[in-house]
Amino acid sequence: xxxxxxxxxxxLREGEDAVxxxxxxxxxxxxxxxxxxxxxAPVFLMILxxxxxxxxxxxxxxxxxxxxxxxxxxxTASQLSYSGTYFCGTPPSGSARQLTFGSGTQLTVLP
Amino acid sequence: xxxxxxxPRYLVIGTGKKIxxxxxxxMGHDKMYWYQQDPGMELHLIHYSxxxxxxxxGDLSSESTVSRIRTEHFPLTLESARxxxxxxxxxxxxxxxxxxxxxxxxxxxxxTVL
Numbered sequence: 397x398x399x400x401x402x403x404x405x406x407x408l409r410e411g412e413d414a415v416x417x418x419x420x421x422x423x424x425x426x427x428x429x430x431x432x433x434x435x436x437a438p439v440f441l442m443i444l445x446x447x448x449x450x451x452x453x454x455x456x457x458x459x460x461x462x463x464x465x466x467x468x469x470x471x472t473a474s475q476l477s478y479s480g481t482y483f484c485g486t487p488p489s490g491s492a493r494q495l496t497f498g499s500g501t502q503l504t505v506l507p
Numbered sequence: 508x509x510x511x512x513x514x515p516r517y518l519v520i521g522t523g524k525k526i527x528x529x530x531x532x533x534m535g536h537d538k539m540y541w542y543q544q545d546p547g548m549e550l551h552l553i554h555y556s557x558x559x560x561x562x563x564x565g566d567l568s569s570e571s572t573v574s575r576i577r578t579e580h581f582p583l584t585l586e587s588a589r590x591x592x593x594x595x596x597x598x599x600x601x602x603x604x605x606x607x608x609x610x611x612x613x614x615x616x617x618x619t620v621l
Contacts, residue, residue, distance in 0.1 A: 398549070398566070426606040437597060437612035438550070445607060483550060487606045493538055493557060495610065496566060497550040 397422055399486050401498035409506050411473050416501045418484030419466035425490045427460050427467040432500075433480040441469075441482075474505045510534045513598050513613035520588055521621050528583045528616045530598035538601040538608060539581040543567060543594050544615075550597065556581060588620045 399420045406414050418427060426445045430438040442451045447462025455472040471478055481502045485495035511532040520526060532539065541554040542565075552565030556575040570592070571585050581600075585592055597615045601608035 428609075430610075437614050438610075440609050440611070443607060443609065481547070485550075485610075490606060492606070493601070493608055494540060494552055494555045494565070495608070496552065497542075499549040502547070 397488075398496045399424075399427075399484055399498040401482075401484060401501050403501060404499070405502040405504070407504045407506065408474055410476060412505075414471045414474060414503060416469040416471075416482050416484075416503070417466060418468070418486075418498055419464075420486060422465070424460070424462060424465050424467070425487050425492075427458070428485040428495060429458055429467075429469055430483045430485065430497075431478075431480045432483065438483060471503070474503075476505050476507060479503055479505045511598060511600055511611055511613040513596075513616050515616060516614060517617050517619075519619045519621065522587075522589055524588050524620075526585050526588055526618070528596055528598075528618070530581045530583070530613060531579050532581075532600040532611070532613075533579065534600060534602070534611065535578065536600035536602045536611075537578065539575065540599045540601070540610065541565070541571075541573060541581070541583050542597040542599065542612075543569065544597055545594050554583065588618075590620045593618060593620050 429441040432438040444460035481500045483497045485497040514529045542550045551567035553569040554573040598613040599610040
């Protein structure tokens with residue numbers, strides 16, 4: 397069962413913040429975040445392996461709430477280069493080595 | 508420099524033709540995957556492999572088949588293409604423990620079946 401992402405799309409101005417959520421009705425064993433720019437392949441952003449973990453680089457960070465079965469991606473002071481579709485991916489079980497992706501969140505940053 | 512290569516990048520063919528989409532990686536990754544993605548839409552896992560001579564079907568039912576005879580090579584074949592197969596096919600590879608695999612994607616093969 398694929399994770400659910402919200403919102404489906406968000407438009408913001410350069411410098412504004414955004415939050416993208418990823419949730420599941422089943423247990424989340426780890427959460428992976430990828431970004432896909434238009435016409436390009438998805439690119440890995442970060443992975444969260446255990447509940448309570450938070451990660452970030454530059455002004456993009458993420459948190460993982462294992463009990464609530466959800467993860468959030470935070471984009472702070474958005475730049476034009478942040479535009480793209482963000483996908484969260486989760487393994488279907490603790491031993492699985494494949495990922496099931498959510499439906500994606502399309503982020504557009506305007507000047 | 509890309510470490511995972513897909514060919515062809517674009518292919519337009521007629522209904523009923525047999526096609527093979529090639530995917531090769533130079534990273535020595537044991538795990539490889541095929542995802543199908545319509546423009547602007549979600550990624551659907553159609554096949555994956557954990558190593559040589561190991562292949563499994565993914566979440567989305569697909570009429571395609573795959574093989575894994577060499578670690579670096581994971582081709583996808585459609586015996587008789589139909590318009591419903593029109594889509595983008597993304598190949599990926601990964602290394603690492605369960606749940607911690609970081610996927611590296613190829614540039615994709617965009618297939619159009621007339």
